[in-house]
Amino acid sequence: MKKMFLIFAYFFVCFCCLTGVFGDKVKSVSVMEGDRVYLTLNTDVKLQRDDLIVWSFGPEGIRIAEVNKEANKISIHVFDGRFRDRLQLNDRTGDLIITNITTNHTGLYQMDIRGNIVTSYRFNVTVYAHLPAPVITSNSSQCSSSSPSNCSLLCSVMNVRDVSLSWYKGNSLLSIISVSDLNIRLSLPLEVEYQDNNTYRCVLNNTITNQTQHLNITQLCQTCSDTTGVINSVYLLS
Known part of the structure; x- marks a missing residue:
């Protein structure tokens, strides 16, 4: 038995040397x-x-x-x-x-x-591939009343693969979505209060690099009172 084992070990070592x-x-x-x-x-x-x-x-x-x-x-x-x-x-x-x-x-x-x-x-x-910059849009169909409702936002990118799309509040991760295969449109929603003073950013990244888009709440989230004020200013200037 021992002899057979030695013969097997010998041929095994020879095979490894030949193939490697x-x-x-x-x-x-x-x-x-x-x-x-x-x-x-x-x-x-x-x-x-x-x-x-x-x-x-x-x-x-x-x-x-x-x-x-x-x-x-x-x-x-x-x-x-x-x-x-x-x-x-x-x-x-x-x-x-x-x-x-x-x-x-x-x-x-x-x-x-x-x-x-x-x-x-x-x-x-x-x-x-080089990453495009994500785009942040308002998902609200019209301005909101002065009540403390939320502003609906959407961060989107087109034609990307092997990436992650994330929302951050300051340095805290709020949400994330990932995709491996080519995706025609990748979107991630976010709701914030109209008078929110925190800083938000949407980040698109892969294992090598990233692209960041910062949220401008004042520009994308307006209450009806804000819009009325802008219209009245226009009339006064006229």
């Missing part, structure tokens, strides 16, 4: 899109002169680039138009550089080093 695949570890990378933005996926490994480095993309493992150290050759494969004229390879390290990166380059990247052993590195890349 570290597929369980995935490095997450986040970046903003932009014309001048580039992303470097690196592994900090030292390549041997007979190594073959293969980069693939997506769950299907589409080959996009490779370095053949033995043949001293770099190849870029453009089977997917999103990578056309955007990929560069470092022939010394095998690092992959993506230039002019956009949200279309979000996905899983894998680097396989095929030499005496096969080692794999995986990168889960998320590319975020």
Whole structure:
């Protein structure tokens, strides 16, 4: 029994040495899109002169680039138009550089080093679009009476994904809504008193950046008496 165990252990170690695949570890990378933005996926490994480095993309493992150290050759494969004229390879390290990166380059990247052993590195890349500024509007159809009723507000953004939209009162979080998939319109309501002197702000954010819109209660929340005063002023000026 002990002999069989040793034989099994021997073959298992040999198999690990031959494959050397570290597929369980995935490095997450986040970046903003932009014309001048580039992303470097690196592994900090030292390549041997007979190594073959293969980069693939997506769950299907589409080959996009490779370095053949033995043949001293770099190849870029453009089977997917999103990578056309955007990929560069470092022939010394095998690092992959993506230039002019956009949200279309979000996905899983894998680097396989095929030499005496096969080692794999995986990168889960998320590319975020620039965020628009949220818009605050009054949800009230008409002015309110002088009674202590609330002013209904709505903070909205269009065509965003992987974001959170929040209302803050000072530094305190009041409410939050999040979305992962592309959303045509994302809205978050808020009710405040007409004479509220607190500061409110609506914040749109992802894991990298944010956009903030401050609430002007005087401008968006007017009582009927406020509106009448404005109209009377206009008549007096006339």
